Amino acid sequence: MYPLPAAAAVVALAAAVAGALWWPRRILPVGAGAATAAVVSLVATVVYTGPGDNTVAQWLLVETGAELWLLTQVVRRVPARTAALVAALVVVAIAMSPLRVGLWLTPxxxxxxxxxxxxxxxxxxAIATGVGIYLRRLDQERERSVAEARRTQRVQLARDLHDWLAHEMTGIVLAAQAGQLTATEPKEAARMFDEIEAAGTRGLDAMDRALRLLRDAVDDPDGAAERPLTHADVAEVVRRFNASISARVDLDLATNLDEQxxxxxxxxxxxxxxSLTNVRRHAPTATLVRVAVTRTAATVTVTVTNQGGRPPRRRRRRRGGTGLANLTKSVEAVDGTFWAGPDAVAGWTVRIEVPT
Structure with missing residues (x-):
């Protein structure tokens, strides 16, 4: 007696349940299920010839609830053009479905x-469509946020690789060049090989650290974190640089840096x-390198100056360096100021000021 209303309700309910349990990440079945439910509903409304009693009304409520859920999912997940067509079909089916009862009431x-x-x-x-549009925008915003976070992580990883690897690899190259000049002095050559080995080990450690950060970022994008840098890390960079270069290195490092x-x-x-990597690359004959990290009540200032050295004119400058450009972005990201250029003496100065 009620095959058409029951069939329409069963099809809509089956599509809704399948969309919730078995098709949660599949776009095409959700759209196809909603379209099928809407077509069956329209056919039932057009073909049904009564009676319009409470049983039909109950089937209609079940069908309408399922179709409203399907409508929300279609608007939220299906591509825009297809979603518009399917959603229009479902809206028409829902709007016409009360005729199945109202036309056959007595009286x-x-x-x-x-x-x-x-x-x-x-x-x-219309409310279900609005909810779907709202959820669709939330999903799009979340996808944009995830994409931006991943892009930021890739840029940060590239900067860290440059900082960690370029510094150590430049030291290896310079130590190898110096080893060629001292090949006739066994003790000096042995010392150079020790420096090469130590720098290579640090480079491998840096690469392992970068890969570990990359793996952590992929496994847990929100939880990936690394050990905060400290006063001792900055001093260690200068110490290693001092051990690998013949120039005199002066360090003035604020003792309260860890409070920042x-x-x-x-x-x-x-x-x-x-800055020290650039000294190695472009001023290997420098006689004095000054590193000063000072703090006032409002700012932390870093000044790195090399004097007495210029890059050899015959040596072609290596291409692809992005260190200063990346450094500028890092400083600006914390509302600091950056300056780099030649100083009054033969040399180069890098200076930043970062607010505390």
């Missing part, structure tokens, strides 16, 4: 009453690493 419902009821069902469909924000200490560390 028949008034035309105004049918219009009011159909309008109410249309408003329910972690991002400030990280920026100080990156500035020192990049």
């Amino acid at each position: 028949p419902a008034a035309a105004l009453e049918l219009v009011v009821v159909c309008t109410c069902f249309t408003l329910l469909a 924000r972690p991002e400030v200490v990280a920026t100080v560390h990156r500035t020192v690493v990049e």
Whole structure:
């Protein structure tokens, strides 16, 4: 007696349950299920010839609830053009479904009453569409946030690789060049090989650290973290640099650096690493290198100066260096200022100021 209303309700409910349990990440089945439920509903509304009693009304409520859920999912997850077509079909099916009861009441419902009821069902469909649009925008915003976070992680990883590896690899190259000049002096050559081995080990450790950070970022993008840099890390960079170069190295390092924000200490560390790496690359004949990290009540200032050395004119400058550009971005990210250029003496100065 009620095969069509029951069939429409069963199809809509089956599509909704399948969409919730078996198709949660599949776009096409959700759209196809919603379209099928809407077509069956429209056929039932057009073909059904009564009676319009409570049993039909109960089937109609089940069907309408399932179709509203399907409508929300279609608008949220299906591609825009397909979603518009399927959603329009579902809205029409929901809006016309009260006719299945109202036309076959005894006595028949008034035309105004049918219009009011159909309008109410249309408003329910509009609300479900609005909820789907809202959820779709939330999903898009989340995807943009994830993509931006991943891009930021890739840029940060590239900067860290530059800081960690370029510093050590440059030391290896210079030690190897010096070893060629001292090949006839066994003790000096042995010392150079020791420096090469130590720098290579540190480079491998840096690569392992970068890969570990990358793995942690992939496994847990929100939880990946590394040990905060400290005063001792900055001093260690200068110490290793001093051991690998013949120039005199003066260090003036503020003792209260660890009291600063972690991002400030990280920026100080990156500035020192990049500046000393550039001294190795471009001023190997420098006679004096000064590293000063000072603090006032409002700022932390880092100044790295090399004097008495210029890059050899015959040596072609290596391409692809992005250290100073990346350093500028790092300083600006913490609202600091950056300056680099030649000083009054034959040499080069890098200077940053970071607010505390």
